[in-house]
Amino acid sequence: MRCTRTQKNLNAYLVGELNRKRMAQVREHLMTCSLCAQELSTLEKLNKNIDQLEQIKPSPEFEAQFWRRVREAKQQESTSPWRPGLNWTPRLKWGLSTAFVVLFMFGIYMAWEGFHNLKNQRGVDASIEIAEIEKDIDFYQQYDILREMDTLVTFDNDESMHKNGNTSGNHTI
Amino acid sequence: MQYDQDTQLMLKFQRGDDNSFETLFRKHSVPLINFANRFLGSRTKAEEVAQEVLLKIYMARKSYRPKAKFSTWVYKIATNICLNELRKHEYRQPPIYFDNPHRDHGNRQTQWTDNKTPTPEQDLESKLFEEALNSVMSKLPGRQRAAFLLNRFNNTTYKDVALTLDCSESSVKSLIHRATATLRIQLKEYLI
Numbered sequence: 001m002r003c004t005r006t007q008k009n010l011n012a013y014l015v016g017e018l019n020r021k022r023m024a025q026v027r028e029h030l031m032t033c034s035l036c037a038q039e040l041s042t043l044e045k046l047n048k049n050i051d052q053l054e055q056i057k058p059s060p061e062f063e064a065q066f067w068r069r070v071r072e073a074k075q076q077e078s079t080s081p082w083r084p085g086l087n088w089t090p091r092l093k094w095g096l097s098t099a100f101v102v103l104f105m106f107g108i109y110m111a112w113e114g115f116h117n118l119k120n121q122r123g124v125d126a127s128i129e130i131a132e133i134e135k136d137i138d139f140y141q142q143y144d145i146l147r148e149m150d151t152l153v154t155f156d157n158d159e160s161m162h163k164n165g166n167t168s169g170n171h172t173i
Numbered sequence: 174m175q176y177d178q179d180t181q182l183m184l185k186f187q188r189g190d191d192n193s194f195e196t197l198f199r200k201h202s203v204p205l206i207n208f209a210n211r212f213l214g215s216r217t218k219a220e221e222v223a224q225e226v227l228l229k230i231y232m233a234r235k236s237y238r239p240k241a242k243f244s245t246w247v248y249k250i251a252t253n254i255c256l257n258e259l260r261k262h263e264y265r266q267p268p269i270y271f272d273n274p275h276r277d278h279g280n281r282q283t284q285w286t287d288n289k290t291p292t293p294e295q296d297l298e299s300k301l302f303e304e305a306l307n308s309v310m311s312k313l314p315g316r317q318r319a320a321f322l323l324n325r326f327n328n329t330t331y332k333d334v335a336l337t338l339d340c341s342e343s344s345v346k347s348l349i350h351r352a353t354a355t356l357r358i359q360l361k362e363y364l365i
Contacts, residue, residue, distance in 0.1 A: 007350075043357065046356060049363065058206055058220065069224055
């Protein structure tokens with residue numbers, strides 16, 4: 001391991017944050033490199049000096065000030081017009097978001113279904129219309145036939161009347 | 174799921190046990206004040222920050238959900254408040270980096286330092302070292318400062334520092350390396 005890499009790992013080495021392999025590499029390098037060994041010694045001294053520093057204690061009014069702030073915060077919370085009646089926990093937020101997404105997707109699906117059905121309905125209507133027209137055509141065709149039949153019947157009757165000598169024009173089908 | 178002791182206390186507080194909060198308050202007040210003091214270089218500000226953190230813990234009573242260790246959560250709040258204070262601070266010290274050693278710790282008074290007389294019991298050498306340390310610390314970039322303080326003063330593991338700062342463990346290693354390299358260079362005369 002080179003000096004640059006060793007020195008980057010010195011602090012982690014001192015506080016036991018290196019894995020076994022890396023620890024062994026650093027240890028091996030330190031045994032052969034006086035420069036890095038010196039750096040380690042300096043770092044140890046720094047840590048020792050820091051450990052000897054005294055901790056400051058809270059001022060006498062610290063606790064009283066804190067509880068005053070708690071009371072003020074509680075008062076503010078209870079009088080705020082924007083205070084929701086609901087405890088907006090992360091679970092609640094996730095639940096509502098999921099419900100909204102599901103409803104939105106459902107709405108899209110329904111809109112798509114509606115569009116699709118409308119398209120199909122138009123196709124059905126067109127089919128019905130065509131069928132109706134075709135029926136009418138049949139009817140019309142029949143009517144033509146019937147009309148022709150009338151002509152034929154009239155013609156037949158006229159013929160038979162001529163044969164029988166009846167010229168009243170009355171005829172039955 | 175097995176929670177750490179502090180998380181269990183917080184959950185008890187959530188269920189209505191106010192004494193649990195008292196325990197948490199007593200346990201974390203001093204470390205929080207010292208963390209903020211080292212971070213910001215001001216005892217007054219440090220107490221304000223510590224109160225703000227404890228207040229947030231108190232007011233999170235109903236909404237608290239244990240996702241990480243309790244201390245990780247607490248120091249995440251503390252670090253964010255301290256970083257915000259640094260950004261707000263009117264008198265910013267120019268940062269120093271270990272590859273650009275600019276020895277100016279003769280100016281030991283930062284804009285944030287309180288001019289309080291040290292206690293008589295303090296060793297002179299320790300006092301001078303502490304002043305020099307605070308001076309150099311005040312010039313470290315915020316995240317380097319946070320990583321160093323959490324690991325060195327709070328004995329937080331690299332993993333928990335990474336969770337606190339929302340970064341990887343290798344980033345933490347790099348931040349701490351840079352911070353200690355700067356301190357080693359700037360405080361060399363105290364480390365012989």
